[in-house]
Amino acid sequence: MLSKLIDRLPAASARKLNLLLLSRSRSEPAAPRTGHINHILPRLIPNRIGLAAGFDPSAQAPAAWQRLGFGFAELGSVTVNAKNSGKAGREWRVGERGLIHSGEFGNPGLTVFAENLKAFRDSDGGSDFCVGANILSPDGRGNEIRMLGQALVDLVDYFTVNASCPNTAMVQTALSGPIREIKALVGPAEGKPVFVKIEPTVRLDVLEAMVESFLLAGATGFVAGSSLSSHSRDLLPGITLPWPVRGGPHPVKFGAFSGPELRDINLAMVATLRRLAPDATIIASGGIYEKSDLEDYLGAGADLFQIHTALARGGREAVERLIYADGEIGTRAQLMQAAE
Ligand SMILES: Cc1cc2nc3c(=O)[nH]c(=O)nc-3n(C[C@H](O)[C@H](O)[C@H](O)COP(=O)(O)O)c2cc1C
Incomplete structure (x- = not known):
């Protein structure tokens, strides 16, 4: 009944209401502790399913993500100063399972984010659950990244910085911003x-350049990938998406798409990254809804999985289904053996 009502609300309002309900819910996790205790993140976690960035940009509800059964949650993106008045941004449903979001990265800024995380850390939860901070400097400033790192290092288990994929022949030049950000973060991250x-x-060529230069700069791994920006829409040939349009004399499509159609691009990226960086940690993100998506990403080389749209469109049942599935799949070696 309530879920039908939520479905009728605009996507951004539905998300806010869902977040409120989830953060108030006191129910025990229905999903099992599947025993995928691993050494990949600094704390032992009970499964490989994590919440992806953008769902909780204020670090409002880490306890709720843990109660829902997630093994880890990536909070943010957070910037030093509040962005878009702290409002998360607009979004639109696409078909049965997809979303387009405005790409505004709205968040309340570092002070609120850190206070919320501190309250979580001061509570007694969090022992078998990892929290990551997805940090962002809108203009690629190393000093902002350093400030975010220093303020958050005692509150989080890992950091993620965002890197755009350059659409240019000058790949190395285009990567200089993210390289500077990674270098600025490595010291403050204190080994996390x-x-x-x-x-x-x-x-x-872009992936090769990224792997080489990002690992050299001090990164330990990748979140591959993210939602697909309207600028890259030709990566989905033959698929027409309802991109929002910014008006004016020269209207332009904007936003970023997440949905099942994204899966094969990001899956191929995971496979390439694994080949190029056999020892790096890879967190898969993009179009994960079913057990078969977990199997495919694991087979391609992912260590952990993140979901965003499956929760936004499918609710807590979608999360619980994926956590059960993660428990059934086992390790990559077991998956490969079963396939033989
Ligand atoms: C509404 C919305 C907001 C998002 N905001 C962010 C963000 O702030 N930072 C970020 O790194 N990724 C953001 N993403 C991308 C997601 O974290 C995720 O990588 C992407 O949606 C693909 O995964 P999915 O298919 O499970 O949704 C956002 C996605 C959506 C749908």
């Missing part, structure tokens, strides 16, 4: 994992 989140791309 530093991941780089990579937008969907099919360009091998």
Whole structure:
């Protein structure tokens, strides 16, 4: 009944109401502790399913994500100063399972984010649950990234910085911003994992350059990938999406798409990254809804999985289904053996 009502609300209002309900719910996790205790993140976690960035940009509800059964949650993106008055931004439903979001990265800024995380850390939860901070400097300023790192290092288990995929022949020049950000973060991170989140791309030269330069700069792994920006919409040939349009004399499509159609691009990216960086940690993100998506990403080389749209569109049942599935799949070696 309530879920039908929520479905009728605009997507952004539905998200706010869902977040409120989830953060107030006191129910025990219905999903099992599947025993995928692993050494990938600094704390032992009970499964490989995490919440992806953008769902909780204020670090409002880490306890709720833990109660829901997630093994980890990536909070943010957070910037030093509040962005878009702290409002998360607009979004639109696409088909049965997709979303387009405005790409505004609205958040309340570092002070509120850190206070919320501190309250979570001061509570007695969090022992078998990892929290990551997805940090962002809108203009790629190393000093902002350093400030975010210093303020959050005692409150989080890992960091992620966002890197756009350059659509240019000058790949190395275009990567200088993210390289500067990674270098600025490595000291303040005090040995905690530093991941780089990579937008969907099919360009091998870009992935090769990213792997080489980001790992050299001090990154420990990748979140691959993210939602697909309207600028990269030709990566989905033959698929027409209802992009929002910014008016004026020269209207432009904007926003970023998340949905099942994203899966194959990001899956190929995970496979390439694993080949190029056999020892790096890879967190898969993009179009994960079913057990078969987990199997495919694990087979391609992912260590952990993140979900965003499956929760936004499918609610807590979707999360619980994926946590059960994660428990059934086992390790990559077991998956490969079963496939033989
Ligand atoms: C409404 C919305 C907001 C998002 N905001 C962010 C963000 O602030 N930072 C970020 O790194 N990714 C953000 N993302 C991308 C997601 O974290 C995720 O990588 C992407 O949606 C693909 O995963 P999915 O198919 O499970 O949704 C956002 C996605 C959506 C749908």
